[in-house]
Amino acid sequence: MENLLTSAEVILDCLSDGVYVCDRERRIVYWSKSAERITGWQPGDVLGRLCLEDVLCHEDKDGHRLCGEEHCPLHRSMVTGATTTVPVTVFARGKDGRKIPMQVTTAPIRNESGEVVGGVETFRDVAPMLQDLERAKMIQAQTLEQDLPADPRLHFATFYLPHDIVGGDYYAVKQLDSDRYGFLLADMEGHGLAAALYTMQLGSVWNQHFQLLTNPARFAAEVNKELVRIFASVVTFATAVCGVIDARAGKVRLTGAGGPPPLIIRRNQTMQKIECPGPLFGVMEDVPYEEQIVELEPGDSLLLFSDGAFEIRNAKDGLLGVDGLIKILTNLDYPQKQLKMDHLQEELLKFSNDIRLQDDLTIIEVRFWGQ
Amino acid sequence: MKIVEKRENDICILTPIGRLDVNTSESFRERLLQVIADGTKNIILDCQSLDYISSGGLRVVLEGAKKTWQLEGKMVLCSLKDYIKEVFEVTQFDSFLPIAETVEDALKEF
Secondary structure, three states, X not given: XXXXXXXXXXXXXXXXXXXXXXXXXXXXXXXXXXXXXXXXOOXXXXXXXXXXXXXXXXXXXXXXXXXXXXXXXXXXXXXXXOXXXXXXXXXXXXXXXXXEEEEEEEEEEEOXXXXXXXXXXXXXXXXXXXXXXXXHHHHHHHHHOOOOOOEOOEEEEEEEEOOOOOOOEEEEEEEOXXXXXXXXXXXXXXXXXXXXXHHHHHHHHHHHHHHHHHOHHHHHHHHHHHHHHXXXXXXXXXXXXXXXXXXXXXXXXXXXXXXXXXXXXXXXXXXXXXXXXXXOEOOOOOOOOOOEEEEOOOOOEXXXXXXXXXXXXXXXXXXXXXXXXXXXXXXXXXXXXXXXXXXXXXXXXXXXXXXXXXXXXXXXXXXXXXX | OEEEEEEEOOEEEEEEEEEEXXXXXXXXXXXXXXXXXXXXXXXXXXXXXXXXXXXXXXXXXXXXXXXXXXOOOEEEXXXXXXXXXXXXXXXXXXXXXXXXXXXXXXXXXX
């Protein structure tokens, strides 16, 4: 047994996960046999080179390059001194040029006095699992991507960025009659595959009942009833905000089910939270839903968002919150400038000092131009 | 997560300390369900030392509450800090289970 444990490298080489070690400057000092098997890169190709050089080319699921400072998982671990608690899915480039999806965990390496002297990254090839997830993503996208209504009095836009390949947010917008449009933004508790499956069920509920949105509180009561039935003995819930906008009357009626307060952005750029509390969807039947009515002036906008846009923590344990989101939107010159998801995501990541958002992020934007 | 447990007759008073989030929800869930499995059907969740609750944390609270209902008992929440109070207000948690100001008030719910 003692002989078996004499060399850590021998043990590391036996693992099926790839392992590599970098020093403080991120120079690769160890590259395991499995790392070679998964990527095709041999120790001679990578040892002594910086991991951020043009070797591994890590990208996130949305195609953003991660190698560098802020977004590199290994660099993050060395700077924050924290080990990843949840593996991150990244895409690396193999020696033959193909993109390899892998789940990565990173940890800092400390010397005896506790100083960070390097970092270790382990990675697992998740190509087979990912093929399935990519199909699931496509199926989910077909449910979410509906044509947005076209009306010269209004402009609708939606933004959707799942935390994983598939997500637990659901959104929909639909014309109800010549003047009114119904909308729903819901967030299934949790994220990933299980939450994504529930969004598919919610999609069916939406298709069946969206016409009820002429009365949002009634629609909410019906969705709640359906979700109680769907969840059955599983304890989970959805938070949501739904409503109807009347383009002729310039009025929005909103009903909440534990979802974040929508923002009304007035023409003079003041942003106002519309609190619309309401019982979570899917917990208990026959709970009451109420509605809030907001008058819109031409030039006003309405923003609905999932909690992924503001329930963001940074390493100092600070919470962004809705007020923090309002500050970010103001700094992005919204609403004078169009809302760009890339810019918003960048600002949110700057706050969290993280390489990816902590939850699914969905936004529905309605701009009201009037007659 | 540290959880202080006290008894008042057949009522178990659980005081979770810190944050109920993705890292702590599972250990809190195990403890809560264990208390119920050991035969307690009346629970007060004293939130005086709870700084944060995620939606996963809310799910665990609901799961515990539902288990107590199945046993014809109940769960009462009390002593919510401002942030937690806000979360429970937005989600109208009081439509599902009673929320009291203090442990003493919570005890009166049984």
